Amino acid sequence: MADPLVGRFQFLSEDDTRRFAEALAPSLRAGDLILLSGGLGAGKSFFARALIQKRLRSSGLAEDVPSPTFTLVQTYDDGAAEIWHCDLYRLGDASEIAELGLDDAFETAICLVEWPDRLDEDVQAGALRLEFGTTGRPNERLVTARSSDPRWKRLLRDLQADLTHE
Amino acid sequence: MTAPLTILGLESSCDDTAAAVVRHAEGAAPGILSNVVWGQTDLHAAFGGVVPEIAARAHTEKLDYCIEQALAEAHLSLRDIDAIAVTAGPGLIGGVLAGVMCAKGLAAATGKPLIGVNHLAGHALTPRLTDGLSFPYLMLLVSGGHCQFLTVHAPDRFTRLGGTIDDSPGEAFDKIAKLLGLPQPGGPAVEVQAKSGDSGRFALPRPLLDRPGCDLSFSGLKTAVLRTRDDLVSEKGGMTKQDRADLCASFQTAVADVLAEKSRRALASLSAEPLTAFAVAGGVAANQTIRYALRDVADEANIRFIAPPLELCTDNAAMIAWAGIERFRLGLTDDLTLAARPRWPLDEASAPMLGHGKRGAKA
Numbered sequence: 001m002a003d004p005l006v007g008r009f010q011f012l013s014e015d016d017t018r019r020f021a022e023a024l025a026p027s028l029r030a031g032d033l034i035l036l037s038g039g040l041g042a043g044k045s046f047f048a049r050a051l052i053q054k055r056l057r058s059s060g061l062a063e064d065v066p067s068p069t070f071t072l073v074q075t076y077d078d079g080a081a082e083i084w085h086c087d088l089y090r091l092g093d094a095s096e097i098a099e100l101g102l103d104d105a106f107e108t109a110i111c112l113v114e115w116p117d118r119l120d121e122d123v124q125a126g127a128l129r130l131e132f133g134t135t136g137r138p139n140e141r142l143v144t145a146r147s148s149d150p151r152w153k154r155l156l157r158d159l160q161a162d163l164t165h166e
Numbered sequence: 167m168t169a170p171l172t173i174l175g176l177e178s179s180c181d182d183t184a185a186a187v188v189r190h191a192e193g194a195a196p197g198i199l200s201n202v203v204w205g206q207t208d209l210h211a212a213f214g215g216v217v218p219e220i221a222a223r224a225h226t227e228k229l230d231y232c233i234e235q236a237l238a239e240a241h242l243s244l245r246d247i248d249a250i251a252v253t254a255g256p257g258l259i260g261g262v263l264a265g266v267m268c269a270k271g272l273a274a275a276t277g278k279p280l281i282g283v284n285h286l287a288g289h290a291l292t293p294r295l296t297d298g299l300s301f302p303y304l305m306l307l308v309s310g311g312h313c314q315f316l317t318v319h320a321p322d323r324f325t326r327l328g329g330t331i332d333d334s335p336g337e338a339f340d341k342i343a344k345l346l347g348l349p350q351p352g353g354p355a356v357e358v359q360a361k362s363g364d365s366g367r368f369a370l371p372r373p374l375l376d377r378p379g380c381d382l383s384f385s386g387l388k389t390a391v392l393r394t395r396d397d398l399v400s401e402k403g404g405m406t407k408q409d410r411a412d413l414c415a416s417f418q419t420a421v422a423d424v425l426a427e428k429s430r431r432a433l434a435s436l437s438a439e440p441l442t443a444f445a446v447a448g449g450v451a452a453n454q455t456i457r458y459a460l461r462d463v464a465d466e467a468n469i470r471f472i473a474p475p476l477e478l479c480t481d482n483a484a485m486i487a488w489a490g491i492e493r494f495r496l497g498l499t500d501d502l503t504l505a506a507r508p509r510w511p512l513d514e515a516s517a518p519m520l521g522h523g524k525r526g527a528k529a
Binding site: 039040041045046049064066067069070071072073074075091092096099100101134138 | 180220221222256257258259260310311329330331332333334336337341344345385388389391392393508509511
């Protein structure tokens with residue numbers, strides 16, 4: 001069964017998507033798992049890059065955030081937490097999750113995972129699922145947020161209020 | 167004259183596993199005695215894209231085979247090798263670890279020196295292996311995993327002028343192929359389609375040309391192709407073969423235009439330096455439209471253009487052995503504490519590339 005809906009967002013531009021990612025960034029902590037789904041070009045990497053760069057910048061750091069497609073995992077450390085940016089698109093099978101060290105990272109780091117359908121169900125429990133959808137308009141995105149963890153619902157409600165009052 | 171150096175190189179940082187033996191005597195042209203690559207490009211998953219070998223164990227098994235083969239083809243045994251060079255990063259963690267562990271094992275067992283090589287340095291130094299190029303030169307490294315402009319000053323000194331802030335061009339080709347229902351790897355598939363296409367039919371963006379500097383972006387181009395495809399499908403219920411060929415041609419030309427213009431800027435910014443050449447490396451340099459566009463830029467700037475042969479342009483171990491020879495000559499060897507570095511920028515002093523998520527705040 002699908003997780004309960006915890007938020008719905010409409011972004012009219014890349015700037016909107018970035019503002020959302022940047023607003024969410026400071027609330028994250030080690031052990032948080034965000035699953036990013038949606039087709040090629042839906043904006044998953046754009047969102048992840050904006051979020052990671054916001055956290056690094058808040059700690060006075062600057063680093064490249066290249067696409068993780070070829071290496072599957074790119075890791076960052078903002079001083080407060082490790083951030084793992086993963087792209088499981090090229091993963092052969094689920095047993096390789098452990099080889100990548102991902103099962104440990106889910107406990108100890110902030111993990112942003114693209115193409116998360118390769119993950120076991122029990123790993124996904126409590127995660128924030130963001131589903132990116134495109135519309136007829138070029139940079140418009142509809143994002144549906146789901147989670148079984150009520151923390152995300154509170155967090156996204158506050159965040160939505162902040163974004164609309166800006 | 168000094169005695170020739172013979173170095174075994176190991177490379178397992180990406181999708182391929184490779185071993186090679188290169189020999190060089192100062193004053194003579196280097197010789198590639200063997201160059202073995204165990205490729206992954208035949209193993210394509212149903213969902214598109216090359217499935218990388220993640221398990222370190224599997225890399226280790228392939229490395230053993232590649233080393234045996236490389237020594238056999240060179241008609242040498244480990245005793246004849248002067249040192250062992252290995253890619254210590256950047257790349258896939260399992261592969262890099264396997265390579266470094268294997269090289270350490272060989273070094274410990276034989277008592278030969280160990281040399282950790284940056285994979286990007288391997289690519290960047292290849293024109294010296296193939297063409298005996300002198301420093302300094304401009305290098306455009308453009309592959310599935312990387313895209314950057316480097317000034318190569320010395321075997322251990324590089325300046326990064328710019329690079330992609332998101333996807334690499336190789337990745338963009340793979341993803342475009344996937345979007346258009348073409349087989350993987352996407353580079354050759356898109357190039358074949360583009361041959362019968364009209365590159366002027368679709369107006370695709372030329373990302374970041376409006377901004378100064380040598381940084382590049384390819385993610386937005388991918389999104390633009392996706393949008394064009396969807397528009398075609400909703401207009402007439404599908405795409406014809408000609409539509410697809412035209413879209414491939416338009417995309418390929420956009421990539422070539424962007425790479426050419428940024429190369430022009432990179433060369434212009436270095437006009438005060440005594441550059442010996444403009445060299446390219448990486449699998450994307452195999453694309454003819456891109457290669458010709460880059461050669462034209464070099465011609466305009468009246469500078470020599472070098473593109474090593476394909477088997478030395480793509481990932482291989484001969485470049486690692488060669489980089490090992492260069493480092494060894496400078497006295498740069500490692501001990502058994504050599505660490506695998508999945509992230510290892512070649513030029514750690516240069517400012518990182520700023521993505522879309524970062525505006526202004528970076529000093």
